[in-house]
Amino acid sequence: MGLTIIDNMYKILIPLLILTASFSSAQLAKATYTMKVSMNMDFTSNPNIPKNVVERIKKRMSEPQNFQLFFDQTQSLYKKEEKLDSPQGGRGGMSMRFGGGAGSITHTDLTNRKQTSQQELFGKMFLVLKNMKQRKWNFTGASKQIGQYTAYEATYVYMKAPTSFRMSFGNRAKDEEKEEEAPEKVPVTVSVWFTPDIPISAGPASYFGLPGLVLMAQDDNRVLVCTEVQMNVKDKIKLEAPRKGQAVTQKEFSEIREKKAEEMRERFRNNGNRGSGNRIMIRG
DSSP states (O other): OHHHHHHHHHHHHHHHHHHHTTSOTTOOEEEEEEEEEOOEEEOTTOTTSOHHHHHHHHHHHHSOEEEEEEEOSSEEEEEEOOOOOOOOOSTTOEEEEESSOTTOEEEEETTTTEEEEEEEETTEEEEEEEEOOOOOOEEEEEEEEETTEEEEEEEEEEEEOOOEEEOOOSOHHHHHHOOOOOOOOEEEEEEEEEETTSOOOOOSTTOOOSSSEEEEEEETTEEEEEEEEESSOOOOOOOOOOOOSEEEEHHHHHHHHHHHHHHHHHHHHHHTTOOSSEEEEEOO
16 A cells, blocks of 8 residues: 555646746745634533633634744744724733634744744743754655645644643632643644645644645644635745744743743742733633
8 A cells, every 4th residue: 555655646746847837936825824822621610610701712712813924945934914903892801812822923944944933922932943854755646626726635642731721710729729731742643735746845833844734734633724825926025034033942032931831830820810911822
């Protein structure tokens, strides 16, 4: 069966070599993606959570997020479409953000497999620097039509702690008595669909390095789907890595984020049910 998959990939790559010649390295293209995130929300542990907060979180989670990917043959720039948050009035209001927040921009050097991601965390800007390793893609041989393009599936597996969100209000003593145990990591299979019709190895976020543009990605609780592709666009976009922010590695950024999250959990425990416009950002 492995030989059959390899044979299928050769059939894909042969026309790819022909199509590449027609795509100039200076040509700028743009792909638009919609992302939906699902998350295990545990509201049952504490009945004191206000219903309006629960409904606000559920509504925010159900809203799709739109992203744009600008790319040429050697690099790409991935950013979230700007959208103004609706004002949250009233005391005890709380704003929730899921996925990339304001200022989230990722530049990918497709040739050297390096990424620079500008991310805002609790009002401070960071530049997260990554050296992306070559993934061991498994080409399943499956294909399907996505819009006008024929797409092929590739998968890989990684280990990840289950994604969930737990919120508690009040009951400080009870909360402090409980020690949260780190959940065991479980294998997650990422399914990515790419099209050789657009012979560029770009894709949204960290999904790239395949023999064609990534049109769809399903990763744990996130689903990204390409809704539009425009070739030879005239947007005045420079495919340059962002420069504003404190430079950190991915490991350092994760440690900072966890420390800030713990500080916020402690603040909630101390304040009980009294919120004052606190903002929580969750990124899986």
